[in-house]
Amino acid sequence: MLNHDLLIINATLLANPADGRLQEAAFLAIADGAVAGIGAMADLPAQPAAKRTIDAAGNLLLPGLINCHCHGAMTLFRGLADDLPLMTWLNEHIFPAEARLVDAEMVYWCSKLAAAEMIMGGTTTVADAYFHEDAAARAFCEAGMRTVAAQGIIDFPAPGVPDPKHNIAAAADFLGAWQGKNSLLTPALFCHSPYTCSPETLQRAKGLAREAGCLFFIHLAETRGEVARIKEQHGCTPVALLQRLGLLDEKTVCVHSVWLEKEDIGLLRESRAKVVTCPESNMKLGSGIAPLAELIEAGVPVGLGTDGCVSNNDLDLFQEMGCCARLHKVAALEPTRMPAAELLGMATGGGAGVLGMAGQTGRLAIGMRADCIIIDRKQPHLTPFHNPETLVYTGKGSDVATVLIDGRVVMENRRLLSFDLEETLGEVRRLARRVRAMGMKG
């Protein structure tokens, strides 16, 4: 006898986006936040006992998307000072705005806005990385998202850590406060980069991460300038520097990894380190094009990230998939590059693997946590819907009607249910007026 908390019926199911197989007329049963049953409607008992039933009515049901790199709180700076040279943008706009405006309250509200945007765009898991990450963690927990929250570490005065001497201690406090606290939240560490953290800081941070058994994120090989600088200072590439410092292992997540040499890819493969690609950010900042096909061919696990809103400027993983697929095709002048199924896998199960959550999320199967989304297919731009590729090349976050995370309905028919969206929009608008009052371009 089935006895479920929630039953989704009459769906077109894409249980494992990486294989691209659609099953018409399917059901998904959820109990205790996990998938308890999945299959053809024909196999559903005539009178299943469920507290609640959602009729998907031919709409598409698939696992929620996984954003492997985000600085949620930077929603406040969305669109601030676009189209400027990189160093002008950073030094004259972003850093001053951060120095004056980033506090725990700002991080809380702006991370909550990021959570709203992500949930409403079909993202159910996020790996966030910023300062005052404690406030971000609270925001994501209240939003009901599955979250890896990584406290930022940098050898400069930073929001919440005015004296960089205390950056490792602050990170340790963060891990201590959040480990085992909330089943949806996994704390982690985020070293900003090899050019803003000393080798000693990097090693201490990775040591702390190893003790805690947590993920270690780092921006790595993002620009040609960074690679040149690291080579000048250390005589090797950024990846080789991490290897030399003993930092590469299966819990190290290298974000961006645009400018890699052949040997770097070998080091990543051998160490079982992970890579997150953020194509829209790399495009908008003019950073470059990551060697994705080479990384994938080498067997390096790759996840997809949006990066923060200053460089993207949104958190829509559907558009990120489409842009990523198109970019690599045109870069190689080869339309077979980065096929849609590769992107769908990267944004779901692949991302789960990068975050060490392959057994929990990223696929819909019995025993997996019930993180799933329903896409409204009854729209002109999704008609006809010949195959799942359509999600990559045509889908957008706004096509997502309903979102479940850990079995809980957090959005239904585009209405956010897990928190008060109007309150968050109001608080962020209030903070945005402070940005404009500073005379920032706006």
Place this chain on the structure above:
Amino acid sequence: MLNHDLLIINATLLANPADGRLQEAAFLAIADGAVAGIGAMADLPAQPAAKRTIDAAGNLLLPGLINCHCHGAMTLFRGLADDLPLMTWLNEHIFPAEARLVDAEMVYWCSKLAAAEMIMGGTTTVADAYFHEDAAARAFCEAGMRTVAAQGIIDFPAPGVPDPKHNIAAAADFLGAWQGKNSLLTPALFCHSPYTCSPETLQRAKGLAREAGCLFFIHLAETRGEVARIKEQHGCTPVALLQRLGLLDEKTVCVHSVWLEKEDIGLLRESRAKVVTCPESNMKLGSGIAPLAELIEAGVPVGLGTDGCVSNNDLDLFQEMGCCARLHKVAALEPTRMPAAELLGMATGGGAGVLGMAGQTGRLAIGMRADCIIIDRKQPHLTPFHNPETLVYTGKGSDVATVLIDGRVVMENRRLLSFDLEETLGEVRRLARRVRAMGMKG
């Protein structure tokens, strides 16, 4: 005394997107399909007489977008056979599907679907080009879109023109049938390419276009392969071939123009010919990256197009703008390339210039036709909204709430008003079942 058909009040106005200037608390008055008044709410008479008022309540009001190249009817083949090598895709999938399925009925319904998608994405003017263009013209007129409809010409058996000997006569019939028939529709001609039309066909078509005073569209210099082939056959580049044949003038619109040599850009500039760039199509097919900055610097007018749904796969000009801006930044490794205002201009007034409509649409000013859209800013991904750049890097078609074309409300609060969307979706789904019944990848 004002006496208007429609008054939009309390808008944040972006009257000329190319200049990026926002005016808070603005109104727009419309009479007889044209802009009759525009300005600050403070300057609006206390009791304006208008048959109808729309309160935009702080939402953004701007000119409708202009899609300068589209094959609307190809919505039927959206997502068909993605990620395949170009020649396999064309010869084994697209051409056979076209040969078996394209008739006047298919073109009518699938163009209507394209119109729905474009209107719902904020596009108010389209330059469409296909076969059975008479059926497309009917569909776009019924949808209430401002349209340039170009009958396709090719030296092969084509839908509606089984014997290519009659392709010019069929085009002449089309022009004759539509000139002066509907104030929203301008007929034109579309030669498929210099490798599928003989020099004689090209010259006869352009001659016909000159007689009729209409635009002449052609796919030109889209791939490296095309350029190599034309050089081998004619000893010059595709642009130089058109010049030699006497086809380049201010009413010739060169679509794609990806692989241009320096001399080609000079020929385009001197002849005052126009270019349409379709970056998402060029990316997805692995065709290449057009030298946009060089064209713009040379003063060649450039419009933005989506191309058809087989190669894009949607008709969303907001995403096209964002993708275009990002692509050119990463290609040049320079974040200042193709700034947002350039894209906003290209998708509005710039496109109007390319289509010879600069006096009618693309800006909101007294006397211009009232083609405008209202963007719902009260959404997480558009918050905060520091400046119009946000539309380029974050906006999507689904953000458009309300659309007016020629003063007529064709969509309001995301409900399409100009025709029965459900009927069109149903008809296209019926046709899509025929595609799948043919055993096409789906």
